[in-house]
Amino acid sequence: MSALGTAGRGGLRVIAIAGGKGGVGKTVLAVNLAVELAQRGDRVLLIDADIGAANAHLLLGVFPDAGIRDVAGGRVPIEDALFETTAGPTLLSGLGHEIESEPLDDCETLALLGALDSIGERFDAVVIDTSAGVGDNALFFAGAADEVVLVTTPEPTALADTYASARALCKRSGRSRLGLVVNHAFGPGIASAVHDRLQTLVGHFLGARIDLLGWLPFDPLVHDAVMVGQPIVATRPTSLVSRRMRTLAQDLSALACESPLAAERSALRFFWSSLPSRYGVGGGATVVPGWAAGLPARGRA
Numbered sequence: 001m002s003a004l005g006t007a008g009r010g011g012l013r014v015i016a017i018a019g020g021k022g023g024v025g026k027t028v029l030a031v032n033l034a035v036e037l038a039q040r041g042d043r044v045l046l047i048d049a050d051i052g053a054a055n056a057h058l059l060l061g062v063f064p065d066a067g068i069r070d071v072a073g074g075r076v077p078i079e080d081a082l083f084e085t086t087a088g089p090t091l092l093s094g095l096g097h098e099i100e101s102e103p104l105d106d107c108e109t110l111a112l113l114g115a116l117d118s119i120g121e122r123f124d125a126v127v128i129d130t131s132a133g134v135g136d137n138a139l140f141f142a143g144a145a146d147e148v149v150l151v152t153t154p155e156p157t158a159l160a161d162t163y164a165s166a167r168a169l170c171k172r173s174g175r176s177r178l179g180l181v182v183n184h185a186f187g188p189g190i191a192s193a194v195h196d197r198l199q200t201l202v203g204h205f206l207g208a209r210i211d212l213l214g215w216l217p218f219d220p221l222v223h224d225a226v227m228v229g230q231p232i233v234a235t236r237p238t239s240l241v242s243r244r245m246r247t248l249a250q251d252l253s254a255l256a257c258e259s260p261l262a263a264e265r266s267a268l269r270f271f272w273s274s275l276p277s278r279y280g281v282g283g284g285a286t287v288v289p290g291w292a293a294g295l296p297a298r299g300r301a
């Protein structure tokens with residue numbers, strides 16, 4: 001059975017799109033992946049965690065008037081910040097009333113976790129778009145995912161930044177396996193060469209693994225879709241880039257289903273609630289917020 005279209009059967013999948021270099025296609029991938037999963041029947045939450053430079057809404061042609069920071073700051077209930085898009089996913093935007101790119105502080109993080117906790121059971125898949133590099137916000141959201149996908153292009157500058165991100169993710173959030181998507185690739189050969197170089201570095205210096213999940217060709221149609229605020233998988237479903245997005249969505253969803261985290265929890269609640277202690281948010285393992293009390297110990301470990 002395909003791992004897609006598993007709505008209502010448990011096994012929430014959380015996929016974070018990350019990457020070192022700006023402009024390599026993280027948001028394009030996150031948005032189209034979310035749309036693709038939604039089109040296949042999953043209830044998808046797309047979180048634009050690029051707080052302060054949010055733009056996933058522009059690729060969907062929508063303009064939410066509240067976002068993560070409003071929810072985290074307690075100014076807006078999460079219900080009012082969730083934006084249902086016609087393309088399929090529900091968007092929690094990185095936009096907000098206040099323009100700040102500072103990482104969320106401990107109080108904001110706990111408030112956000114509590115809010116996400118309350119809506120978790122409504123979704124089958126969560127796709128998180130993060131900012132370039134691995135700052136605190138990106139690390140926090142990537143640390144929460146079953147699958148972390150690093151996006152790169154074949155350029156040496158992008159590879160260097162991708163390796164730096166892999167190092168931060170492995171050292172600071174304890175990951176030993178990452179996924180890789182090579183964007184702007186001319187074909188599988190170049191994607192494989194890029195992967196070989198990164199795997200050599202990641203294996204040798206970090207003792208970790210990076211798996212090539214797929215590649216996307218450079219296609220001016222992507223630019224056209226961005227210009228009109230519509231995801232390319234919706235406007236040009238038969239283009240090569242859309243077909244490759246579709247394959248990626250299918251593979252990623254299956255992979256995320258197999259993750260130990262996904263197997264252990266049946267609702268988002270367990271997952272988000274485990275974050276404060278796992279990643280030192282809110283003072284580490286000694287801080288268990290009220291809404292997390294009563295969860296099984298493993299959910300808070």
Ligand SMILES: Nc1ncnc2c1ncn2[C@@H]1O[C@H](COP(=O)(O)OP(=O)(O)OP(=O)(O)O)[C@@H](O)[C@H]1O
Nearest residue numbers: 022023024025026027028132217218219222223226
């Ligand atoms: N496969 C592709 N073919 C052609 N153009 C592409 C492709 N992928 C991305 N682009 C172009 O690159 C631009 C930047 O992509 P995107 O916003 O997804 O990058 P990003 O990694 O999210 O950047 P940032 O780090 O600033 O958040 C897009 O607006 C689009 O025009």
Ligand SMILES: [Mg+2]
Nearest residue numbers: 026027050130
């Ligand atoms: Mg982006």
